[in-house]
Amino acid sequence: MTADGAHSPAAPDQVITELADLVFQVAGRLRQGFNAIAAELDLPPAQALALVNLRGPAPMRDLADLLGCDASNVTGIVDGLERRGLVTRRTDPTDRRVKHLVLTDEGQRRRDLLGTKAHIRAAALFAVPDADRRHLRDLLAAVANEEQRRP
């Protein structure tokens, strides 16, 4: 493209483009790995994603906010998880509108397994010196926070 690559520093525009491509690429690999692990555990991606986001009993609304999707969508995902015996719906006695999602023992087990496997895979992806990894984290955090400050 620009024949002056050696002399003039790459245009900022070029850096932006490369950055966007790289973020997509790395996120794609990460997602692909997660989906593969989910498939190993016989879980559709969305159910697996919901599962790892379930720590303690929490209203379905919270999960919808966490996943950033419609509430009606969560209904279907939780239906799947409940059908597999991984979570149970428990109506809150103090507010009978809300239903808390509670992990079953098997659900807890599956969730932990999913978490550790995903972590191992992520570690394999970010196979760079530890100092670089920390620096990368800090830079990404700066981007995320900068953006969060102006939605």
Place this chain on the structure above:
Amino acid sequence: MTADGAHSPAAPDQVITELADLVFQVAGRLRQGFNAIAAELDLPPAQALALVNLRGPAPMRDLADLLGCDASNVTGIVDGLERRGLVTRRTDPTDRRVKHLVLTDEGQRRRDLLGTKAHIRAAALFAVPDADRRHLRDLLAAVANEEQRRP
């Protein structure tokens, strides 16, 4: 948790987890912005993504490889683009199996508009000092290349 580590001051495991979360978060913002722009231009996300990946006349197979999806999927996407008059299929005279995708004038115009709008949005997302941006790019490139070296 840490099978080997006795007492690390700042567990590398923690860094990995934060890193994965941040990459997902930033990629999510990026994707969200792109989809919003695609919607502005009255294009479904997949068609928009295919459009920006079309520079010159190229076989549909190439597009499938580029998007990393099944060939039958590309058929549907290109159907949509053709229905909107953005691309045309042109069978290669030298190999009548392949069909080259050619952008129409309107397709070229829409593609350029999409590209510039997406770029502006990406620039707004990566609103950090230029030095940080370059460093971030280099670190991500290192991760991508490291991974590419061992598939």
Place this chain on the structure above:
DNA sequence: TCCGAAAGGTTGACGTCCTCAACAATTGAC
């Protein structure tokens, strides 16, 4: 106290995206 707005969850219709298996046409190698 009663009424209406608001919130949580479900359902149904609908659309997008993706894969897989099977197929026709074409090409190329043996």
Place this chain on the structure above:
DNA sequence: GTCAATTGTTGAGGACGTCAACCTTTCGGA
């Protein structure tokens, strides 16, 4: 010439997501 491989298409099917409408429950105020 024949057979294997490739390109693109079709149809079935599933996962994922939104939207509108609905019921139930809660809560604030007239």
